[in-house]
Ligand SMILES: Nc1ncnc2c1ncn2[C@@H]1O[C@H](COP(=O)(O)OP(=O)(O)OP(=O)(O)O)[C@@H](O)[C@H]1O
């Protein structure tokens with residue numbers, strides 16, 4: 173352990189177990205205080221600010237949940253670890269929900285407890301560091317290939333900066349195309365593991381039986397067709413990062429096997445009698461709602477907590493529209509580079525500002541459509557839309573609305589109503605709508621210097637419709 177000694181309160185009523193644990197924890201550099209009952213633990217917590225409390229769940233008198241409650245009440249940042257018997261895992265999970273950091277199930281190896289303890293301490297360190305960084309109000313719009321300026325993305329960049337340095341398991345959630353895989357890669361590339369492999373495994377794309385072989389590998393003759401021994405993705409990712417995509421699709425059997433790997437960092441290749449140990453950092457991703465799956469019983473709750481050590485959520489693009497112009501610019505640059513001889517093309521792609529590269533721009537009206545559209549496929553869909561528009565733009569230097577697909581073109585027409593306050597007394601609907609129409613027409617006329625033809629184009633109206641509306645609206649608008 174790097175910093176000063178951590179003070180640890182160990183609560184366990186079985187004296188031989190408690191004393192043995194205390195001794196081994198002390199060997200690991202912890203300053204250990206022992207308590208043999210919940211009552212005693214609570215007294216000790218009142219007197220001293222411990223960094224860590226490890227408590228048995230079942231105690232005579234006040235139980236571990238109460239000890240934890242008392243600890244968290246006094247020290248919200250305390251690391252709390254629950255030790256639980258086989259039958260009481262549910263209660264331990266409950267304790268996690270109330271603020272415990274982790275739990276171990278009896279009987280356990282000391283290493284297991286130590287692993288839980290160290291990752292819990294790491295998690296707390298990251299939390300503190302992240303809070304500090306956030307307070308520094310750093311301004312950055314980029315993090316390793318990720319672009320964004322919305323508050324959500326800026327907070328994400330800071331979080332990535334801190335979590336990349338750790339080895340804790342990360343769960344990335346978000347709708348399709350929000351950038352979960354980019355995030356996973358960015359974490360790897362900014363971690364101390366960057367020189368080792370980033371191995372990706374899409375759990376959703378592989379049938380269950382194959383998935384097991386993919387993950388764990390197999391020995392020769394393990395099943396029909398297993399001609400030789402083959403390393404699984406876990407071994408390939410040794411000392412590196414394993415990206416497990418679409419974890420929500422795993423069968424109950426695979427979930428159990430993955431749980432074991434996460435807890436013990438060991439597994440057997442299929443057909444092997446030897447146990448293989450690995451050092452992998454797992455980054456998992458899903459676009460399903462694991463919370464709901466847990467409550468419906470289709471995803472193991474204990475696995476969820478093991479994966480969700482550091483949760484990272486990517487909000488959908490429609491909830492961070494201020495990122496759209498920046499992303500558009502980024503993709504325009506990416507797709508504007510003219511075709512070049514194969515050897516040079518890769519280089520010029522990243523430089524982008526070659527003297528002869530022509531970077532297209534986006535017309536304001538097209539940009540309005542892009543901002544108004546709901547992007548169900550998120551950034552991936554935006555990227556595809558820009559690529560298509562660039563291809564369709566021919567020799568023009570500017571992308572027009574007509575280069576966009578019909579549904580995107582229509583978006584700005586069907587844009588949501590401006591933020592309307594609905595007072596208790598209600599509003600006059602007809603008048604309100606008329607005012608909006610009038611306002612839009614007035615702005616279009618202003619912009620075109622009073623030219624009705626051009627104004628009607630801006631509004632995508634027939635000229636005659638605009639003139640008619642003007643006639644209808646003017647008498648109302650003047651009083
Ligand atoms: N913030 C971002 N900045 C730049 N590019 C991004 C960003 N987010 C996503 N992208 C791009 O969008 C595309 C989709 O990203 P990615 O594959 O990571 O999505 P995903 O969340 O894994 O989607 P799915 O759930 O469908 O697998 C990629 O081409 C990626 O480069």
Ligand SMILES: [Mg+2]
Pocket residue numbers: 352353417
């Ligand atoms: Mg993905």
